[in-house]
Amino acid sequence: MQLSREDLLGAYRRMKTIRDFEELLHEEIATGEIAGFTHLYCGQEAVAVGVCEHLSDDDKIVSTHRGHGHCLAKGCDVTGMMKEIWGSREGLCKGKGGSMHIADTDKGMLGANGIVGAGAPIAVGAAMAAKLDGKDKDGKLKVAIAFSGDGACNQGTTFEAMNMAVVTNAPAIFVFENNHYSEHTGYKYAVGTSRDIASRAEAFGMKVWRADGTDFSAVHDTMREVLEHVRAGNGPAAVEFDTERFYGHFEGDPQRYRGKGEMDRIRSERDCIKNFRRTVTEAKLLEGSDLDRVDEEVAKTIADAVAAARAADRPTAEDVLTDVYIDY
Numbered sequence: 001m002q003l004s005r006e007d008l009l010g011a012y013r014r015m016k017t018i019r020d021f022e023e024l025l026h027e028e029i030a031t032g033e034i035a036g037f038t039h040l041y042c043g044q045e046a047v048a049v050g051v052c053e054h055l056s057d058d059d060k061i062v063s064t065h066r067g068h069g070h071c072l073a074k075g076c077d078v079t080g081m082m083k084e085i086w087g088s089r090e091g092l093c094k095g096k097g098g099s100m101h102i103a104d105t106d107k108g109m110l111g112a113n114g115i116v117g118a119g120a121p122i123a124v125g126a127a128m129a130a131k132l133d134g135k136d137k138d139g140k141l142k143v144a145i146a147f148s149g150d151g152a153c154n155q156g157t158t159f160e161a162m163n164m165a166v167v168t169n170a171p172a173i174f175v176f177e178n179n180h181y182s183e184h185t186g187y188k189y190a191v192g193t194s195r196d197i198a199s200r201a202e203a204f205g206m207k208v209w210r211a212d213g214t215d216f217s218a219v220h221d222t223m224r225e226v227l228e229h230v231r232a233g234n235g236p237a238a239v240e241f242d243t244e245r246f247y248g249h250f251e252g253d254p255q256r257y258r259g260k261g262e263m264d265r266i267r268s269e270r271d272c273i274k275n276f277r278r279t280v281t282e283a284k285l286l287e288g289s290d291l292d293r294v295d296e297e298v299a300k301t302i303a304d305a306v307a308a309a310r311a312a313d314r315p316t317a318e319d320v321l322t323d324v325y326i327d328y
């Protein structure tokens, strides 16, 4: 890991913010206070953060239905997101996006998406625009990243998007988050032949990478290589991260499809945050007390965000009639 102490603390803060944000949602959703469907990202934090730590606001990402982690990693405001999920008119999208459709274009976050497989074509469009747009203020080629699950990789849209990205030599990056399940279907059952999602991108002519998505340093180092390749003008690339989701497909999913002891094993051996703590403290890059301090600060940020979301204004009847049409 080639990161400074400050960068490591920043990465840990983001991963812990995602974890605490969602652990809290897990409790709150059970009380019935939050409306709508919610899919938690817990367990996959190292992927979102390890990818987004390399990006600026000029780079775009497109998320999935499991989008809280991607939003927070890309720098979306914690309180604005909490208010959004609470359905408040003070939320990041005035409460009209909710958990599954949060977007913040100022941060280059083009939206979470309830349609599985819709992200990849959107990201390729953004990558084609980035190619026309040129470089960012630091002289780097802007990129657009599509996060897709193993289920989304079986959608035709993802295949079409990969082909289009290669044909147009667009600076698009396909980040496949293989958390082993598409809803309740194991990827070994649903992904044909080799079970290797990355090799599908390879078949379209892209350079591909694979890494352990529960190891922050592996994600971060791999992404550095991927971005160097794409920013050098070599066209699109893809990377498959092997990761884990800690909760059900949606909140309320009883997860009967999980094997006996599977969750205990995942939580004890494949927790990216625990593994990060162990790696950096054993290597004496950070002290446990440094990380404990971040934990306390994050806990306060999340508690304050929830209090603000609870107190925030609810939508009015008139709000239904605003933001219906957009003029370009």
Ligand SMILES: Cc1ncc(C[n+]2csc(CCOP(=O)(O)OP(=O)(O)O)c2C)c(N)n1
Residues within 6 Å of the ligand: 064, 065, 066, 114, 115, 116, 117, 148, 149, 150, 151, 152, 153, 179, 181, 182, 183, 249
């Ligand atoms: C086009 C479409 N088909 C089906 C669904 C229902 N659906 C929602 S999430 C999901 C599974 C997605 O799995 P994956 O891409 O692996 O993402 P994960 O949930 O594992 O993060 C499905 C089938 C949908 N929302 N959109």
